[in-house]
Amino acid sequence: MDRGAGCDATVIYMKMDSSSEQQTMGSAPLHNVSRRGFLQLAGGVAGAGLLVASCRKTPPDTQYIGKGDTGLLNYLYIVEEVLTSFYTQANITQYYGMDAAELQAIADLREHQYAHRGLLKKILGDTAITGKLVVDLSPVTFADRTSTLTQAAFLEDLAVAAYNGVAQYFSDKSYVLLIAKMATVQARHSAYARQILTANNISDNTIINVQGLDRAMTPQQVMAALAPWIQTKLDYTTLP
Template identity: 35%
Template sequence: MKNLKQEEPEMLQQSGSILDASLRRRSFLQYTGAGAAGIALLAAGCSKDRGFTSTDGVNLGSDDIGILNYAYALEQLEAAFYIQVAATPYTNINAAELAYFKDIQFHEIAHRELFKSALGTSAIPSLEVNFSAINFTSRDSVLATAKAFEDLGVSAYNGAGYLLKSATYLGLAGKIVSVEARHAAFIREIISPNSFSNTEVVDATNALDKSRTPLEVLAIAGAYIKTKINASNLPTS
């Protein structure tokens, strides 16, 4: 997908591509609720295992670093999608829905930037996305994609949380997945009232959100990511 050269919202830093837009520092800390000390704490544990680009694609790494890079990759995808939605609203969008999409845009950017800061030099590079299958002028297309991304994101965190060894990282993931679940519920209600916790996403027997393994998630997300990702070193237990 080509870079989108457009004016960005006031709260975003100017950059070469709208897909790489970042929150201004004050806004970043406001949306993440994380101060410099919290970021430093996360970064301190991330220096030993760096994600890198190889002939097999962008390697997410192993252990906790690999899982954080996995989450970072997904947050890059979601942030890019919502930045595009906010920059080019679908036809006849109403004020309430536009305001919501602008809010969720900042949430996803904040998530992306938090992982990027936490990983430091261990972070994978910016990924190239492919949104050619999405009609951003169509409300139905945008909402269907938002629903798919949010449901996928929740299931991704649910399926990877137990692989984290660090309680700090697990706590961070728990805070983020709860926000993603709020997004998912709201999008579902816009599309179809009372569908926010139907059997598509909640196990009817145990009343638990469904989960997916990293490989299952990346197989689905890969349709929207041009950059090849190597997840071969991720932990599985």
């Protein structure tokens, strides 16, 4: 696994390559020669300045989540971090009318997210995103039962879609078997939150299609949906 952050000259070259490719698409091979020449120049005379200036181009206040399996695991870590923060606060600011049965379950939900997040962090080791991820919980009013359970279902449905959609991208297939075990538990969470909010409403046709399949979303789609919940600036352009 690669380091989660830091200089990555390969990425810079690839980026240059692909942008040049667009400019020279369909034109004479001469352009390829000059591009190579440019890169050699960049690596030589202007190299030092260029590479330092474009060290991942990640500003100091932005966290780079890595690429490949590392990026995917950091991505799931972020999803779990949002859920962990959510349920931690939901247990501190208990909604009005939370009875003993719901309190027991909502404490469980918090611990399950700790169990997921903690494992992902352990697996990532020093490739985990560094620094604190600041979660924005302003979309939810924790004192209000409807708000809390609605947002819980929203986040759990999104987590299910995230797990289902990310599995196909792992190079190390053993992660697929692992995250599948977590995905069905997230689905249990969602159905529970939905059920105690509105009886029998364990899913709806925005979540489950006519084939009876839950959603699968790409990491980019999930990160876009999570944007209101995350304050920390993240560089996740490497995600599919």
